Each structure stands twice: as structure tokens, then as C-alpha cells.
Amino acid sequence: MSERDQALTTLRRRGVLDALVWAQRSAYGQVRQDYNPEGGHKQSWIGFSGHTYLIDRLDRVFQCGDYAAPRGEGPIGRDVLAAGITDEDFRTMPHLPAGTVVRHDFNGSPGWSADGWRWLLTSYRFGEVHRIRWPEHRKTKQLVARQPHDDGGLFPLTTLTTVPVQPTLILAHAMDPETVESELFLGRSRWNPDGGDAWVWCEDLLAQPPARTTWSEPHLPIAAADPTVPDADVALRRAVGGPRAIGDA
Numbered sequence: 033m034s035e036r037d038q039a040l041t042t043l044r045r046r047g048v049l050d051a052l053v054w055a056q057r058s059a060y061g062q063v064r065q066d067y068n069p070e071g072g073h074k075q076s077w078i079g080f081s082g083h084t085y086l087i088d089r090l091d092r093v094f095q096c097g098d099y100a101a102p103r104g105e106g107p108i109g110r111d112v113l114a115a116g117i118t119d120e121d122f123r124t125m126p127h128l129p130a131g132t133v134v135r136h137d138f139n140g141s142p143g144w145s146a147d148g149w150r151w152l153l154t155s156y157r158f159g160e161v162h163r164i165r166w167p168e169h170r171k172t173k174q175l176v177a178r179q180p181h182d183d184g185g186l187f188p189l190t191t192l193t194t195v196p197v198q199p200t201l202i203l204a205h206a207m208d209p210e211t212v213e214s215e216l217f218l219g220r221s222r223w224n225p226d227g228g229d230a231w232v233w234c235e236d237l238l239a240q241p242p243a244r245t246t247w248s249e250p251h252l253p254i255a256a257a258d259p260t261v262p263d264a265d266v267a268l269r270r271a272v273g274g275p276r277a278i279g280d281a
Contacts (some may be wrong), residue, residue, distance in 0.1 A: 035181065035220065036233040039201065042147050048133060049218075055089035056205060056216040058121040064212050078207050079155035086153060086205060087142050092117075093125055094133035094144060097208050101130065138200065139172040151201040151218065152176060158208040163215050164230035174233050176200045177221040205235070214238075219239045 033041075045048050063081050067073055091097030092113055101108045107130050114122040136145035154173060156164050166177035179200065202221045207214040219234025233234045 034233075035199075036235070039149050039199075039220075040218075040235060043149060043218075046146055047126055047128050048146050049237060049240065051093045051128055051133070052090070052203060052218065053182055053216065053240070054121075054124060054126055055093055056214065056238070058117060058125075059085035059089045060205075060207055060214045061118070061121065063207060067212065069209065073207055077156065078209060082205055083155055084208060089117075090144055091135070094128060095130040096133065096135045096144070100135075102167055122274060136198070139175070140215045141172045143200070145198065149200065149201060151203045154202055156204055156206050158206040158213070158215060161204055161206070161215065161234065162229050162231065164204070164221075165227070166221055166223055166230060167225045173202070173221070174223075176202060177223040177230075179220075179274075181220060242264050 041051070046255075055182070060082060062085050062109050063078060066081065067078070082259055092099050095108055095113070099108055099113060099268065113125070133144050133146040136143045136150050138150070138152060141152050143153075152172070154164070154169070166173055169177075199220075201218055204217045204219075205215065216237045217234045218237055220232040222228070222230060222232045
């Protein structure tokens, strides 16, 4: 089984892909509601707002971050999860047991982890997901793009050892400022100083059929990542020139 199939099968089975799609639709529903191009909102506002709302929705649906229950207490109340979002968003929110996904930030960039797979966020210009230039992003996204892999990329697993200790994917999101159509992709980023494709593989999550998420599946929560144990460092030269994506951290 390829890495792509392994990651998507695992995350789909646990209900995580449904939760990612829900979080995107709720977050960008609020972006569209707030968006006011006549009042001065530009592409940068879309990227920043989408990034901010998406962090909130991911923490909300996974009951972590600001929505994590205090230690020793039961699951957080439904009233807390429902606060600040529409009734429709709350009604359609997937029900994942707390602990299915945990926060797992990397170098200060918000991240989430489930069953051995971590993902970080990035925004980009709508329609240009395959043209993202990782050398123009901040160090964290450069490190992720330079992870070794066995899917035909630049760095096979046998050549590098100093990389993030957990396989890290990118959840890429965008909205067209004219049509307000949105996109959401999950995949393994590819280091592309050659100007080639930005991905080893990526999946259009909004094109996927929804799976059934249920409370009745057997579940053992995974342990939260220890924030005192850093990922392995990689020495990189600072990228020269080029704009950074809004919402990149």
C-alpha cells in the first residue's frame, strides 16, 4: 500500500477526513459571511481569516486546544462546542471521541496528530495548489517539504536521517476572492526549488464522498505529544526572495 493510501485509509477510518472537511466548510462559511471586498478585504485577509477560523474549527471538532477538557474531567460540554458557530454547523459537526486527534504543534506552527500522522496548515492562492513554492515559505514548511519519502521524490528514505520524527502532512486551504469558491487539499509536500510540482501526492478532500462517523467504534485515545521533546533539527539556508503565504507559520 502506498503512503497516500495508507494515510487516507487510516484517517478516513477514524473519521478524521470528515472532520477536516467539516472544519473547512464551517471556517470558510464564516469567511464568506465576513468577507467585504468593497470595504478593503484583500487576498491577505482571506488567507489570514481562513487560517484563524480553521484552527478554531479543528480544535473544536477534535476537542483539543481551547476546547480540551480540563485534566481529570469528562468531555467538554456541548454548549461550549456550539458557542460561536451556526446551528447548522453544530448539527453537522462529526462526533469523534476526545483523544482521537491531539494537538501536535511543530516549531510553533499549529499541528494535529492521529494514528501516527501529523498535519500542519498553509494557505495559498486559489487554483494554484500545485504551484506552491516551498522554498519561499518559512523554515517550518521547508522542513516538512524536505522530509524523506519513497514515492519518487528528491530524498529517498535511505539518504536523510535528520528530519521531523513523525510523518507530517500539509492541509492546504484557499478561497477565490471573486467567486468565493474554496478548496481543501491534504498531502505530502515536495521540496521544489526546481519549480516543479509542490506535492509528492495530494488529495482533494472536498471531492471525497463523506464517510460515516460514529461513537460506537472501539477506541483507545492516543497520547498527546510531549511538548518538551522537540522534533529533530535540520540545518537549512534561509530562502531568498519570494512572498510568503498568508497563514504560513
